[in-house]
Amino acid sequence: MLETYLPVLIFIVIGTAVGAAMIGLGFALSPNRPDSEKNSPYECGFEAFEDSRMKFDVRYYLVAILFIIFDLEIAFLFPWAVVLDQIGMVGFWAMMIFLGILVVGFIYEWKKGALEWE
Amino acid sequence: MDAVIALWTELPVVIQIVMKIVAIMLPLMLLVAYYTYAERKIIGYMQVRMGPNRVGFFGMRLWGLGQPIADAVKLMFKEIIIPTGASKTLFLIAPMLTIGPALAAWAVFPFDAGLVLADVNAGLLYILAMTSLGVYGVIIAGWASNSKYAFLGSIRSAAQIISYEIAMGFALVGVLVAAGSLNLGDIVNAQQGSVFHWFWLPLLPLFLVYFISGVAETNRAPFDVAEGESEIVAGFHVEYSGMTFAVFFLAEYANMILISALSALMFMGGWLSPLPQNWVDGVFLLDDGFQWLLLKTFAFMFLFLWFRATFPRYRYDQIMRLGWKVFIPITIVWIVVVSVMRVAEMPWWFN
Amino acid sequence: MSFEKFLFYVFAAILVFAAVMVITRKNPVHSALFLVLAFFNSAGLWMLAEAEFLAIALVLVYVGAVMVLFLFVVMMLDINIAELRAGFVRNAPVAILVAIAMVIELVIVVGPQRFGLDEVAAPAAKPAGYSNTEELGLALFTQHLYAFEIAAVILLVGIVAAIGLTMRRRPDTKSQDPSRQVTVKAKDRLRVIKMDAEEKA
Numbered sequence: 001m002l003e004t005y006l007p008v009l010i011f012i013v014i015g016t017a018v019g020a021a022m023i024g025l026g027f028a029l030s031p032n033r034p035d036s037e038k039n040s041p042y043e044c045g046f047e048a049f050e051d052s053r054m055k056f057d058v059r060y061y062l063v064a065i066l067f068i069i070f071d072l073e074i075a076f077l078f079p080w081a082v083v084l085d086q087i088g089m090v091g092f093w094a095m096m097i098f099l100g101i102l103v104v105g106f107i108y109e110w111k112k113g114a115l116e117w118e
Numbered sequence: 119m120d121a122v123i124a125l126w127t128e129l130p131v132v133i134q135i136v137m138k139i140v141a142i143m144l145p146l147m148l149l150v151a152y153y154t155y156a157e158r159k160i161i162g163y164m165q166v167r168m169g170p171n172r173v174g175f176f177g178m179r180l181w182g183l184g185q186p187i188a189d190a191v192k193l194m195f196k197e198i199i200i201p202t203g204a205s206k207t208l209f210l211i212a213p214m215l216t217i218g219p220a221l222a223a224w225a226v227f228p229f230d231a232g233l234v235l236a237d238v239n240a241g242l243l244y245i246l247a248m249t250s251l252g253v254y255g256v257i258i259a260g261w262a263s264n265s266k267y268a269f270l271g272s273i274r275s276a277a278q279i280i281s282y283e284i285a286m287g288f289a290l291v292g293v294l295v296a297a298g299s300l301n302l303g304d305i306v307n308a309q310q311g312s313v314f315h316w317f318w319l320p321l322l323p324l325f326l327v328y329f330i331s332g333v334a335e336t337n338r339a340p341f342d343v344a345e346g347e348s349e350i351v352a353g354f355h356v357e358y359s360g361m362t363f364a365v366f367f368l369a370e371y372a373n374m375i376l377i378s379a380l381s382a383l384m385f386m387g388g389w390l391s392p393l394p395q396n397w398v399d400g401v402f403l404l405d406d407g408f409q410w411l412l413l414k415t416f417a418f419m420f421l422f423l424w425f426r427a428t429f430p431r432y433r434y435d436q437i438m439r440l441g442w443k444v445f446i447p448i449t450i451v452w453i454v455v456v457s458v459m460r461v462a463e464m465p466w467w468f469n
Numbered sequence: 470m471s472f473e474k475f476l477f478y479v480f481a482a483i484l485v486f487a488a489v490m491v492i493t494r495k496n497p498v499h500s501a502l503f504l505v506l507a508f509f510n511s512a513g514l515w516m517l518a519e520a521e522f523l524a525i526a527l528v529l530v531y532v533g534a535v536m537v538l539f540l541f542v543v544m545m546l547d548i549n550i551a552e553l554r555a556g557f558v559r560n561a562p563v564a565i566l567v568a569i570a571m572v573i574e575l576v577i578v579v580g581p582q583r584f585g586l587d588e589v590a591a592p593a594a595k596p597a598g599y600s601n602t603e604e605l606g607l608a609l610f611t612q613h614l615y616a617f618e619i620a621a622v623i624l625l626v627g628i629v630a631a632i633g634l635t636m637r638r639r640p641d642t643k644s645q646d647p648s649r650q651v652t653v654k655a656k657d658r659l660r661v662i663k664m665d666a667e668e669k670a
Contacts, residue, residue, distance in 0.1 A: 001239075001519060001595040001596065002473065005238060005516060005521075007135045007139070007236040008222070011139055011222045011235070011444060012222040014139055015217065015218040015219070016222075018221065019213055019217040020524060023198075023213060023214065023362055026194055026361025026364070027361075028196050029195050030195055030196055030361070031197050034150065036202070039199060039201050040606055041202070041264055041265035041268075042201075042357060058277075059600045059623050060416065061542065061635055062632070063277045064538040065275075065538060065631040067281070067534055067537070070446070071530055071533065071534040073624065074246075074288065074291060074529075074628065076609075078243055078300070080606055081295040081298070082172055082300060082606050083603055085460075086395065087611060089461070090611075090614070092613075096619075097453065097455070097618060098617065099453075101618075101621040101624075101625050102628075106446070106447075106628075108628065108629060115438070115439070115443055208498075239602065240522055240601070243525045243526070247529040250529055251528070256538070261544050284525075300600075445633075
């Protein structure tokens with residue numbers, strides 16, 4: 001089984017290396033004449049003020065947390081879908097209960113307004 | 119011919135693999151280059167313009183076919199500006215992290231029956247994992263740039279990408295239930311029969327959800343609030359120039375091609391011929407083969423451009439509502455429907 | 470040395486390096502990114518142990534989801550590093566004690582006597598058609614059904630807790646509600662008062 005993953009590993013390495021090589025090529029070919037105006041962060045005609053890495057709405061964290069939970073759910077669904085033919089009705093109903101419990105959670109977050117973006 | 123084959127088998131395995139990867143990557147890069155040309159040309163005609171038509175080869179205009187090459191050369195010679203206050207290393211790593219997974223996902227992609235670089239069992243899972251890595255480039259680029267526009271764009275974009283990834287993952291689970299295998303080649307083989315055996319019909323809601331999520335996942339119009347030229351200029355890559363920008367650009371188009379190809383593979387029968395099998399058996403170009411996959415992929419790639427020329431941009435709250443409140447319930451319901459069909463052995467769809 | 474062994478040492482070396490960087494970097498964002506690298510290399514190690522599904526799921530769930538949240542948090546919370554470092558010297562003796570206790574416990578529980586090929590046999594190389602996912606699914610949905618349902622409940626608790634912790638009604642948002650705007654009547658906003666004209670004194 002491992003030998004089928006060797007090309008995958010090499011592909012990941014080469015894919016990233018292609019990106020690095022292109023950027024390297026860009027540095028090699030392009031001019032480099034920095035000045036303070038050119039290197040200042042983009043703003044609409046005035047000097048940048050404050051730190052640009054600011055606090056933001058807690059809602060984005062909530063999205064990220066909910067994403068983790070649903071991602072885990074997907075990770076559970078994958079092996080289930082593969083063996084659905086072999087585990088029979090017991091396995092089928094087990095997943096239905098699992099999904100049911102999580103749908104309860106989904107309804108809860110919907111009703112609580114966690115999915116509202118005004 | 120025999121001598122060539124003998125020479126090939128003599129080569130070390132690693133060299134063979136590298137040559138195969140090059141054989142996948144070069145046409146892909148060429149396709150990306152000409153996809154940008156096609157985009158400008160097609161959207162041009164849709165808006166009653168000509169699109170690029172000046173740059174050709176050897177003094178001939180040739181409908182502007184030299185345009186992508188000229189663009190690439192131009193970008194190569196443009197200065198790479200690293201803004202003051204940026205974290206230099208992360209600023210340069212971000213584009214690499216974007217293009218790496220976009221290319222690496224092709225490792226498990228089957229181009230024809232048996233024609234695949236890595237015939238792994240967990241192919242679909244691998245593809246999902248690779249597409250989930252795309253969000254890193256966006257977050258790191260936005261943070262490392264030390265610019266408010268880039269930062270806002272990256273947060274918006276990241277939240278959008280992860281929201282649609284859930285819908286996408288659920289849609290893939292539906293495909294998996296229908297096919298009963300994670301191997302992409304087996305998924306195509308499970309669709310054999312006729313056009314009505316392809317998964318677009320039994321999985322119609324999931325098919326639509328998958329493709330639309332794919333459009334949202336690649337931050338393309340009408341889901342391009344992350345870019346939103348009119349409000350946050352270009353989003354997370356506003357500070358990028360020259361080749362660093364080009365790498366982001368390449369990755370975006372490579373991802374669009376990947377989504378198109380996967381849609382063709384999982385819902386449109388991949389390399390299977392739409393014509394009845396007894397008509398086309400052994401007939402050149404009409405029989406099952408790579409050309410059908412290519413044709414279907416091009417059709418989906420065209421849809422990306424058509425969307426961009428047609429739809430106005432969604433508002434951010436509308437995007438989030440569509441992802442969470444429409445797509446996720448649809449996919450959950452349809453997973454249950456498909457698995458009931460599967461368990462009840464509905465004869466027609468799943469042979 | 471076989472190629473697999475070579476890969477093992479490469480992954481393991483990068484993993485240890487990344488783990489050290491996680492706890493020594495001053496910038497929390499860099500630490501989080503080194504943690505991503507660490508997860509990647511653990512995925513490589515799991516793959517070498519023939520655990521195909523778990524290796525990719527590690528990338529999918531930890532790298533693709535959990536670390537995104539970590540990055541969100543460390544990037545966007547203004548963590549004052551100087552403040553965090555102020556208590557370092559004062560707390561150091563207690564911290565060292567705890568660390569030593571942990572190391573001793575770890576050595577007792579998973580010490581060198583429990584490793585080595587005589588303790589844990591190397592997984593047999595599986596044939597190309599072997600599906601790790603299938604085997605995992607068969608075990609999970611037959612023998613471990615109860616644990617699986619418990620996982621659902623834990624995830625549910627996670628959803629509820631996340632919402633309870635982060636949902637705040639923010640009174641200062643300036644969002645508009647068009648349906649309320651168009652239903653406004655003149656008499657809701659405007660009051661016409663009749664009064665006598667005042668004469669200049």
